[in-house]
Structures are given as structure tokens and as C-alpha cells.
Amino acid sequence: MGRTLEDIIASESPEVVQRAKALAEEQLVRLSVTKLLSNLGSGDVPEIDPDVIDSLLSLKRSIENQHCRLSLFVHMPDGTHHGVKI
Numbered sequence: 758m759g760r761t762l763e764d765i766i767a768s769e770s771p772e773v774v775q776r777a778k779a780l781a782e783e784q785l786v787r788l789s790v791t792k793l794l795s796n797l798g799s800g801d802v803p804e805i806d807p808d809v810i811d812s813l814l815s816l817k818r819s820i821e822n823q824h825c826r827l828s829l830f831v832h833m834p835d836g837t838h839h840g841v842k843i
Contacts, residue, residue, distance in 0.1 A: 786814055787805060789829070789841040790843075793831065793840070796839040813827075828841065828842050829841055
């Protein structure tokens with residue numbers, strides 16, 4: 758059999774692993790925000806400003822350091838709401 762993901766991670770330098778984790782975390786936040794915006798049904802999803810992603814990542818890390826989780830909800834005028842975990 759091939760190497761497992763854990764084997765591949767263990768064979769990489771800590772700097773490479775840390776950078777990969779940071780990139781993955783950023784992409785997950787971007788995907789969550791994109792999903793939220795697409796659920797609003799306003800057509801094309803607007804480009805998300807990198808500063809917004811950076812701010813959400815910073816907020817997420819601060820909240821997780823308190824052993825909490827971050828979610829983002831939009832409450833629509835018709836009473837519905839859409840949310841995602843960040």
C-alpha cells in the first residue's frame with residue numbers, strides 16, 4: 758500500500774506542515790463564506806476581499822483559543838436565515 762497522509766505529513770518539515778495547515782484553514786474559511794453568499798440567492802457570488810478573510814481567520818483563532826466555535830449567520834427580511842461554521 759501507499760503512504761498514508763500521516764506518513765506524508767510526518768516526513769515533511771514542520772515549516773511546510775504549518776504553512777499547509779494555514780493555507781487549508783484559509784481556504785476553508787473562504788469556502789464557508791462563499792457558501793453563505795451563494796445561499797443568499799443573489800446571483801453571482803461577489804469576490805471576497807482578502808482583508809475580510811484575514812479578519813475572519815483572526816477572529817476564528819481568537820475564539821477557538823477560548824475553546825469556542827465561530828459561526829456566521831445572515832437573517833433575511835423574510836424571516837429565514839442562513840449560516841455557516843467558520
